[in-house]
Amino acid sequence: MLVLTRKLGESIRIGDTVIVKVVELDNRHVKLGIEAPKSISVNREEIYERIQKENKAASMPKDQSLQDMADALRKK
Numbered sequence: 001m002l003v004l005t006r007k008l009g010e011s012i013r014i015g016d017t018v019i020v021k022v023v024e025l026d027n028r029h030v031k032l033g034i035e036a037p038k039s040i041s042v043n044r045e046e047i048y049e050r051i052q053k054e055n056k057a058a059s060m061p062k063d064q065s066l067q068d069m070a071d072a073l074r075k076k
Contacts, residue, residue, distance in 0.1 A: 004012055011021040017037050024031035034042050043051065 006022045008022050008025050011019050013019055019035040021033040023033040036042050
C-alpha cells in the first residue's frame with residue numbers, strides 16, 4: 001500500500017484520469033473530492049462490498065432445477 005501525506009487543497013493522481021483532492025479537514029475526518037471519468041465506478045468500501053455480495057447472490061441459482069438447467073446448457 002502506498003501511503004501519502006497531503007495538505008488541504010493538495011491532490012494526488014491515479015493514472016491519467018483520476019484526481020483525489022483533500023477538500024476539508026477537521027479533528028476526526030478528511031473529506032476527499034474525486035474526479036474520475038463516468039466509466040470508472042467510485043464507491044465507499046462498504047458500498048462496494050454490498051454490491052459484490054448482491055451480484056454474487058443474484059448469479060446463484062435459486063433452486064436445484066435452475067442448477068440442473070445450467071449444467072445441461074454447459075454440457076452442450
